[in-house]
Amino acid sequence: MARQAMQPGAAIDGFIIGECVHRGGMAMLWSATHPDINVPLLMKVPVISEGEDPAAIVSFEMEQMILPRLSGPHVPACFGTGDFERQAYVVMERIPGPTxxxxxxxxxxxxxxxxxxxxxxxxxxxxxxxxxxxxxxxxxxxxxxxxxxxxxxxxxxxxxxxxxxxxxxxxxxxxxxxxxxxxxxxxxxxxxxxxxxxxxxxxxxxxxxxxxxxxxxxxxxxxxxxxxxxxxxxxxxxxxxxxxxxxxxxxxxxxxxxxxxxxxxxxxxxxxxxxxxxxxxxxxxxxxxxxxxxxxxxxxxxxxxxxxxxxxxxxxLAASPIVAVALDTADGSEALNEAIRIAAEQVLSTLPSARLACVTVLKLNRLSIDRTLDEQGQNKHVERLVALQHWARPFRLDESRLTVHVLEAIDPAAAILEFAAVNLVDHIIIGARQSSMMRALLGSVSAKVAAEAPCTVTVVRPSRLAAQANTSESGGTDRTTNETAVTPPGMF
Known part of the structure; x- marks a missing residue:
């Protein structure tokens, strides 16, 4: 079948060709529109001429295969491809601005x-x-x-x-x-x-x-x-x-x-x-x-x-995840933190390239001014940083695999979720406390994290320790949603 001529106004599979916006050695880029697509489009067409390097054709075939399978904000959306029998092309989202x-x-x-x-x-x-x-x-x-x-x-x-x-x-x-x-x-x-x-x-x-x-x-x-x-x-x-x-x-x-x-x-x-x-x-x-x-x-x-x-x-990639452990180091929850340690050890023991990020949240007040010192005159942020380092010491991890983070936020669950999203965390381990009136009235940090995190979440019960940490799968993400946690004053 004869190849279609690439020129402004031509129609290919419902795409209307606009102006040529770039002419390179291996491909040309044309603006394009489609009556059913409401975003700016580019049509990429390979340059095929006498003496053309066959690798240019093969690389275009690779792009035709790969781009339609990709998704997310870090790649241009793909809206169609055409084969070499009539006219090879890839139609993609046009990203505004220069490279x-x-x-x-x-x-x-x-x-x-x-x-x-x-x-x-x-x-x-x-x-x-x-x-x-x-x-x-x-x-x-x-x-x-x-x-x-x-x-x-x-x-x-x-x-x-x-x-x-x-x-x-x-x-x-x-x-x-x-x-x-x-x-x-x-x-x-x-x-x-x-x-x-x-x-x-x-x-x-x-x-x-x-x-x-x-x-x-x-x-x-x-x-x-x-x-x-x-x-x-x-x-x-x-x-x-x-x-x-x-x-x-x-x-x-x-x-x-x-x-x-x-x-x-x-x-x-x-x-x-x-x-x-x-x-x-x-x-x-x-x-x-x-x-x-x-x-x-x-x-x-x-x-x-x-x-x-x-x-x-x-x-x-699965052998080298980023594991975030969310801890409360201030309210005497030693049993829960020990359970979290056991759960983290189980994860790290099978993943020698995993990275551990220990996180705690210093909860800020909505209305009153927050004091930076505790009743003993110690800086709260530094105190919790030292507590995290002490908690993580038994892991004996290489320094390049361990970091500690004290977050300050009004909403501890939101802070943990934001930390996980920004830092591409693969797995969150968080503790759930016993029943309480505060938990019943206000909900819990662990429940919100388990429900909304875009990654695996393991919620650890203090009474059962890490050997019985609950993990359930929902929509491709492991979560435990039947366990909740108390948010005591000043911490999560």
Whole structure:
């Protein structure tokens, strides 16, 4: 069947073609409308001409397969696709505004601004990875932002979907991607590791905070292969005022071995959201690159990164969750907190890469002025912070896997829910107290959290301890809704 002509006013499957808004080497973007769709649209059409690289066609097929399966605010909504027999296309939501590429003239950025941008991108990657997709082309021109600030990832032609055929892997042997941002393992044919996207984000964050790309501009395969054994200059070598916490994050993302990076995008986002709690290692103080002996060991020991057997993206993410434990450290609920500890130990014992966030809420008054000191003259916030650290000490977790947080809020349940949403928490463990008149009249924190949290919630009963912690499943989320908790004055 003859291909349809792409020109303003033409109709394809009910979509009316408007103006050409972008003409690239691999695809063209046209504005489009549809009588039944009430949002701005773009139609993406591949460029097919004499001598065209067949990888361009395959990558368009990948985008046609992957984009319709994605959802959420971090990707453009897909409204239709067309096959190559008549006219290949993808119709998607048109995100207003430019890509992050526009900001290259502003480099280097202020550290905190770059951190905020990287946090939004890491959150978007966490959402994408949970949908079994690895982007494989994270760079400034692949990132946009919605009106309310959420990062939107675009261009999925090089992506890998864990449940779909990987046509690029099956049909080509060369790695495809943008050379300065490509992860080392990609050069060995590895396309099923979500930590490759974290490497690319590390490159972007290094670039945006120093103004220099960590591996230069090389486009040759030989030049790119050097990153299998050669690390970049630490940012503090380029900018002496570079924050230690930021260098810790950047260099962890840029580790040659994926196992040394953050295990998930959600854990990376957590550190970006809490820079004051980033656990500093020797990375944070480095000024020089690795010694030549270490470089030669990688170079002549068959490289630092080797191909590995196919991994399940979902299983890898499930092995590295963020677990939030909500505690009341002030009202003498030792039995309940011990039960919560047992429940948390059971979870952590099977998840060696899990991250534990210990949370308590200092409840504020609605009408009266809150006092910062207790009856003994101790600062309430500091007192609860120390109590959380003491409670968590028996876990003997590596510092990079443990954080403590004292939230101040009028509504403790809302504060816990907001913390879980902002920090991409996968599992909340919270206690439920015995029956009381206050609970009957006002409801409970644990019931609200269990009912509204977008993640797994385990509610622990103090009388039965953690061995009988109740968890029930509702709408894909484990929750216990038949147990409630008291909210005593000043705490939850």
């Amino acid at each position: 992050l590429y526009r900001r290259l003239g502003d480099l280097p950025m202020p550290y905190d601004e770059a951190r905020g941008i990287a946090y939004k991108i890491a959150s978007a990657l966490a959402s994408l990875h949970r949908q079994n997709v690895i982007h494989h082309d994270i760079k400034p021109s692949s990132i946009m932002f919605r009106e309310h600030g959420e990062a939107v990832l675009i261009d999925f032609g090089l992506s890998h979907h864990n449940h779909l055929p990987d046509l690029l892997q099956e049909e080509f042997r060369l790695p495809y991607g943008t050379a300065p941002y490509m992860a080392p393992e990609r050069l060995n044919g590895v396309r099923d590791d979500p930590r490759s996207d974290l490497f690319s984000l590390g490159v972007l964050l290094y670039f945006f905070t120093t103004g220099i790309r960590p591996f230069g501009e090389t486009e040759t395969l030989r030049g790119m292969r050097r990153r299998l054994w050669r690390d970049p200059y630490p940012p503090r070598k380029l900018r002496p005022d570079y924050p230690a916490w930021l260098q810790e994050i950047v260099l962890r993302c840029l580790e040659i071995d994926p196992a040394a990076r953050y295990p998930t995008a959600a854990q990376l986002a957590f550190d970006l959201g809490h820079p004051e709690q980033v656990k500093l290692t020797a990375r944070s103080q480095r000024i020089n690159r690795d010694p030549i002996g270490a470089v030669w060991h990688r170079r002549f020991n068959l490289g630092a990164v080797q191909p590995h057997a196919a991994a399940n993206v979902a299983a890898q």
